[in-house]
Amino acid sequence: MKRGFHFTFALGHVALALVAIIGFGALVMLLWNWLMPAIFGLACISIWQALGLLVLARVLFGGMGAGHFWRAGHRRNPIHEKWARMTPEERKEFVKRHHFQRGFGHAFFREEEAEKQE
Numbered sequence: 193m194k195r196g197f198h199f200t201f202a203l204g205h206v207a208l209a210l211v212a213i214i215g216f217g218a219l220v221m222l223l224w225n226w227l228m229p230a231i232f233g234l235a236c237i238s239i240w241q242a243l244g245l246l247v248l249a250r251v252l253f254g255g256m257g258a259g260h261f262w263r264a265g266h267r268r269n270p271i272h273e274k275w276a277r278m279t280p281e282e283r284k285e286f287v288k289r290h291h292f293q294r295g296f297g298h299a300f301f302r303e304e305e306a307e308k309q310e
Contacts, residue, residue, distance in 0.1 A: 217243040 221242035228234040237245070278286065 213243070214239070216246060220245055 217239050221237055221239050224242060224245070225236040229236060275283065275286075
């Protein structure tokens with residue numbers, strides 16, 4: 193691929209992101225100006241104030257990370273990783289060894305009982 197293609201592709205994504213941000217800001221502004229003055233007697237807001245409200249809501253309620261993907265990468269569960277590396281036979285042995293009867297290993301006991309009946 194040519195270098196110009198990557199630049200154009202990136203520029204298109206930046207433009208799309210700006211349109212989306214302005215669109216969300218306009219939606220917040222329109223909803224605020226429609227509802228808040230009539231319900232609570234508050235003043236109307238501009239597009240910049242609406243964008244500021246979106247940023248404030250993100251900081252207060254959404255955090256500053258990149259969402260679930262970001263948090264999941266930093267809190268690894270070693271048991272889950274070990275389970276993912278096990279073969280089906282090792283999983284059955286693990287469940288038997290630790291005597292799980294409900295929850296974690298419950299499905300394996302049902303499979304084992306079905307195998308015994310056959």
